[in-house]
Amino acid sequence: MDIFQALADPTRRTIIEMLARDGHLSATQISDRFSISPQAISQHLKVLREVKLVRVEKRAQQRIYQVNPEAMHELEGWARQLRQLWDQRFDALDRVLEMEKKRLKGEAN
Amino acid sequence: MSKNNLVVDRAAHAYTMSRVFDAPRELVWKVCTDPELVPKWWGPRYLTIVVDKMDLKVGGVWRYIQKDAEGNEYAFNGVYKEVVPPERLTYTFEYEPMAGHISTETITFEELPDGKTKITSRTTFNTLEDLEGMLQSGMEGGAVETWDRLEELLAVVRMEKR
Numbered sequence: 670m671d672i673f674q675a676l677a678d679p680t681r682r683t684i685i686e687m688l689a690r691d692g693h694l695s696a697t698q699i700s701d702r703f704s705i706s707p708q709a710i711s712q713h714l715k716v717l718r719e720v721k722l723v724r725v726e727k728r729a730q731q732r733i734y735q736v737n738p739e740a741m742h743e744l745e746g747w748a749r750q751l752r753q754l755w756d757q758r759f760d761a762l763d764r765v766l767e768m769e770k771k772r773l774k775g776e777a778n
Numbered sequence: 779m780s781k782n783n784l785v786v787d788r789a790a791h792a793y794t795m796s797r798v799f800d801a802p803r804e805l806v807w808k809v810c811t812d813p814e815l816v817p818k819w820w821g822p823r824y825l826t827i828v829v830d831k832m833d834l835k836v837g838g839v840w841r842y843i844q845k846d847a848e849g850n851e852y853a854f855n856g857v858y859k860e861v862v863p864p865e866r867l868t869y870t871f872e873y874e875p876m877a878g879h880i881s882t883e884t885i886t887f888e889e890l891p892d893g894k895t896k897i898t899s900r901t902t903f904n905t906l907e908d909l910e911g912m913l914q915s916g917m918e919g920g921a922v923e924t925w926d927r928l929e930e931l932l933a934v935v936r937m938e939k940r
Contacts, residue, residue: 671876671878671879672876674907677907677910742850743875743876744875745850745852746844746850746852746873746875755795755899755901756795757822758819758820759795759797759897761818761819761820761823762799762806762809762810762819762897763797763799764819765809765815765818765819766799766800766801766805766806766809767800767801768818769801769805769808769809769815770801770805773805
């Protein structure tokens with residue numbers, strides 16, 4: 670499992686969003702916000718830990734989670750790439766072609 | 779409405795996009811393969827693109843770096859598989875921090891009457907999961923919104939880091 674597969678799951682994406690918004694949350698606080706079982710949430714948290722999307726810190730009897738900014742930074746470039754695709758690229762290419770045509774016409778005159 | 783014609787071929791783990799450009803084929807090829815011109819269209823406008831490597835021959839390596847205003851760098855690389863000017867270009871595509879998710883892109887340049895050119899870009903993924911990830915993240919409304927929200931949250935995380 671890598672970051673990409675870890676984020677393919679909507680529950681895990683929601684957990685990341687919650688942590689990004691709230692900063693620190695305990696495992697209990699996270700699972701309280703879902704209707705699925707604490708065991709299932711615990712499995713999702715394990716996946717997120719393994720791909721290093723989250724960091725965990727033990728405080729007394731609790732495990733406190735937060736997002737890992739380094740992993741988020743890597744993810745950002747990927748997300749941007751996914752969203753850009755050829756659609757926007759073709760728009761930009763169209764503009765560059767128009768510019769080049771004008772430039773070539775200018776050179777010919 | 780999108781001017782592009784998107785065709786998804788799940789059996790082949792691929793999607794195809796095409797568009798007609800009002801420019802002759804040689805010029806379209808040049809704009810797509812000239813290291814001085816590629817940075818003007820390859821990435822989003824708010825990022826600076828640096829062509830680090832562009833060894834345009836079969837087996838040659840390409841590597842582009844996107845830089846944001848804060849100095850973060852995002853690098854992409856691949857190897858050219860087919861270089862047939864001005865007709866066809868095939869190369870592998872990899873985002874470096876996500877190494878291993880390698881896709882292959884084939885760009886076909888088709889000459890049309892009246893000095894127009896049709897570009898068809900076919901992107902093939904190794905697995906159906908990668909294709910679905912790409913389609914969901916990049917094209918479908920709800921998922922795009924999720925990524926928008928995620929990006930906003932990432933911006934908050936970055937502010938806090940300082």
